[in-house]
Amino acid sequence: MLFKVFAKDELPKLFDLLAANPVIAPVQKGVDQHGVPLFDFDVVHDFADLRLDYTSTIHSAKRYFLPYAETLATFTVDKGGWEKQVDLNIDRRQVLFGLHACDINALNKLDKVLVQSAYPNPFYAAKRRNMFIIGLQCTPRPQCFCRSMGTDFALHGFDMFLTDLGDSYFAEILSAAAFQFMARIVTREPGHDDHERYKAVVAEKNGRFQAKVDSSDLTKILDMEFESPAWKAWGDKCLSCGTCANVCPTCYCYGVEENVDLDLTGAVKTRRLHSCNLIDFAVVAGGHNFRPHSHARLKYRYYHKHRGFVEAFEEALCVGCGRCGEACLAGITVPAVIASVREGG
Amino acid sequence: MKLSCDIAVKPLSRVEGHGNIHIRIEDGVLQEASWEVVETPRFFEAMLVGKHWENAPYICGRICGICSIGHTLASIRAVENGFAIEPSSQTAALRLLLKHMETLQSHVLHLAFLVAPDFLGTGSVLPLTKSHPEAVQRALRLKLLANDACDLIGGRRMHPTRTVVGGFTMLPDKAQLDLLLRRLRAAAPDLAATAELFASFTIPDFVRETEFVSLKGETDYPFIGGALMSSDGVERPEAGYLAMTNEYCTPASTAKWAKLSRPSFAVGALARCNNNFHLLHPTARAVAESFGLAPVCHNPFMTNIAQLVECVHVMADAARLIEELLDRSFTEPRQPVQSRAGLGVGAVEVPRGILYHAYEFDDAGRILHADCVIPTGQNHANILHDLEALARSWAAAGTPDLEIERLACMLVRAYDPCISCSVH
């Protein structure tokens, strides 16, 4: 890790240098009915469209790594037989400009299951490796609980990370590529003052967290409270709509769909993000459904994220970004669910 | 010479909805010529009673799958007129563009898929995919262009999703509009070639004087709103539509019929051309003239040519509209709606003629009474009278059965009737 400081007006220059590659960044998508701006990631061409002051985005940046729907293979079929073609659907490096720590940590978690385990997923890996990531220090919202999940700081998984010091940016440089870009703008070595300011910014950030999740002994508690009435209560509210999985930066479960072309000379195999809250998630041959009730499915989402994943990778599959709770029309939030299960209903 | 025949077409194909033709000639004397509309009524006007105004365009668009955009726009206009809402110029331009694209897609569908088989002696477009592949491909391209444009502006080619009272829920992307403009320009040769194909057809020669009713254009060839006029000299304001339509029930039909100065009148592309010929785009006028179409033309078979002329017009005018839209910066797509008690009428020229929606609202903006007058409903009586006149001449000439059947079907088809829509 290398630290640099640069004046704010150098940032557009950095952007322009990077803009030789497709750049994805937070932009404003509209305002809600109360006039609050709504942000999301999108491809940007102009630095002026960037909203680096964004709070959180509606959807995570996950789709640039794991598209909601992705072609896994195409087939050409003729009388003689068939051939399979596989394309990883990425042919160039891209830049993700302004990712908060929680979302970087989300990618690090996905790496564990999708890259660093048996049978790595090349579709994900190719996009992940080809994403140049500039992290950005955030200002926590009331619903953020990343601090409880230990994901409020990113230690790796990015190329550089910026913290706004007021008139300048404090940059942590992690990759050689990032170092080379930094050499093209005017930077300086951070001095004592910069370090002090950096620490002050971080302290200020830490003071803002409101939401909390108590994850101590959670794997055991989840097991003990398997029959807790809390699940039923939350399940009654759940719409089984899958919105939580769609907005979540760490949900990756999917389904595969195969379709033959209309002219019968080819076929397509598509991966589609699924959600464990959807009714057919666990249906098997003969129509048996292992989780026919919404409470069983909802419980399963927590089991996977806060128990199963912890057992496998020693960390939860949740970064505390709060997106699912905010997107859920029924108002089901992670802190509330976990607190009620802890209390045993 | 053949003196008797009994022809029943039940139901007529390649039209929207169910209608039956019956012609009986005995010993050279016409005994019966009937145009029967057997479609089942859906009672849209009753469905709306008690409904909040927001429902009207959404439900009423479903009166017709082919001109759902026209119905939606007429319904929106009726609500907006009822609440004294003036659409912004941006909304007006987008609505007209959307309307043009529906006109294009509907006319092309009618001409290439429903009418051309008659002139080329086939029962459907299917054999033409082999015998006239380029003509079919051309038509498909034009239709695709028009449909894509409707998707872009209205959100969906059928039963549009973006069109609402007060404007639009969402605006088209300018880059997409620009692409549309380029596609429109590139499509001109396809339309020209389609016109050439029609130039090779012999349009049946038949003339029966009638009255033509349409919107009256002031400065532009009219499509959305404005005064009403007839070729017999009647003029009425939009809200006075009842005096133009004079609907009545008849046992031969589940649709209501209409009359004005004479026992019947005609609406549609020919009526519009006849009444507003001078407002057509010059290129469209030139095409009209090349087909010998000039006001007032009383040959109903020329409706097909009038549709072709309108295709040329709407393509040219759409290009103009897009250029204008690209030049301006977009504002808020939707203006606020404040309901009030009263009556609202919306008249819109849809592909088959003038369409009226009229609603009476209570204080809360709920519909107390609704009325929709459909172009094909206004044409039914005229279709019948044309059939009678033609049949009489066939009786006199001893025309063979098959020829009578063919021409009778072609005549009705020329009106491009939207039968289920006329019953609604």
Add this chain to the structure above:
Amino acid sequence: MENRLPFIDVLGGPGGRRREDFTSFEYTLPAEITSLYALTPTETLYQIRIIDPTARQRFTFQPGQFVMLELPGIGEAPFSISSSPVRHGDIELCIRRVGNLTNFLARLTRGARVGLSGPFGTHFPVEEMVGQDILLLAGGLGIVPLRSPLSAVLENRSNYGRVDIMYGARNPAELLFTYQYEEWRRFDINLAITVDQAGPGWQGPVGLITEVLKERLGQAGSLATGTCAIVCGPPVMFRFVCDLLTRAGLPPQKMFVSLERRMHCGRGKCCRCNIGSTYTCLDGPVFDYWSVMNLKEAI
């Protein structure tokens, strides 16, 4: 142009990654159906051979493992290998027609091309069962995955003690591999078959497989130490059979079950087969009963 970041090709370009790592996904071996044999109106036995001889030879598996079988545009699904591990990439699958892929497969003819990947999953530890008695308990289609460990046992019959097969089907017409029963018996296998409903000509017992098992237990009071059980069948069967065996003194780590879940990848990525922390495809499909007992929702 220097601002353009270089593209990283994970499949082989710079970065020095092992190529096999990333191609295991969506990488199917071209294979061909060398024979189809209808066992019942709904089950067909397929012989499937990997076309490339080297790949065929390299394809080794353990009894209990499964493959993913693919037909373009029709589907891809997991199937247990039902043949002897000695035969490498020339395998037998016994497939029940239940849906898109399985129905279309049944319409194919000899020589048809399919895509094969795998083998995946855990297996029945037959090597560790040497010198012991083995109980093979199967319900319905559960006999299919058991046929592979059974073949392995038959290859070295003298290495094992008493071997019992207890197999239940709904009715006699649904019994699979009937043509092999005599052969099994010749190898000194105690074969007990039961059906839920007798059909014409059925002489054997009628009733649940647990009854047959009780009978077997009844003879000896309990099970001899050094007995292993392999259980495969519908979820309800597991519970009853495993309960009985537990009461008969069989330790849970000596009972092996094969679970079925929905799978879309077979590689621990789609999560559809996930039971809590456990992936049926990676940690299963073969589990010892101890692991399953401790899994919520497993059976």
Add this chain to the structure above:
Amino acid sequence: MRGQLSYLGVELARPRVAFFELTSCEGCQLQILNNEASLLDFLSLVEVVNFREAMTERHDDYDVAFVEGSVSRADEADRLRAIRANAKILVALGSCACFGGVNQLKNRFRDLDWVKREVYGDFPIITQEVLPLSAVVDVDLCIYGCPIRKEEVEKIVTNLVLGKAISHPRYPVCMECQASQNICLFDLGEPCLGPVTRAGCNAWCPSNRRGCWGCRGPADDANLAQLEKIMAERGVSAEAMLDRLECFGGFATQADLLRSAAADGRKP
């Protein structure tokens, strides 16, 4: 000209298909003609033997009958029964056929005489309560939507030819809406039936910033009670919720419940 169809060496029969319409706007049939880019491929996959909206020839020996529209007169019920007798597979095409569609909105008045008088005065006209096809005959397959989506029809027909099972998404529209990156309409203050409506339309309406009106009917296990609470919390009137629920007939049962609960005198 059109050879035998086959796929992976399996010979496939080209189904003879027919299109019929009962009480409807004929839009769903038109959607099939609206398949410009793939219409010709579609036509070579099947043999169209009856399609009054597009062709004059007709035959009565068909395998698959696509029936659009709902039943609103005795003669339609008879026609439908005759079609059923001929067809191996009867497909309900569009929401009118599946649920009654907008046509069934008139059922809410119960008093059919009033309905007739409102539109036709004293002129005699025949009509009856609007029914979905399934109330009259057995329906093998439903294609939901008002209008139907051409991509879905193409997929279904391809699957029919291949002998693949036709399955609809069992989850609600939100799933597709979120995957389309939309801003949830509830955030914009608009009501939406997406959380309870069967997906498959690719969130056609919400993607155009128009709330879902439930044209595809309820998703499996739709949680309507919760949606009612959500709407109420967000200040959406019960009337607006009812308007959407009763529009296409898919939620007729729930709409009836809501209506009798409200009994707000909207009936004339």
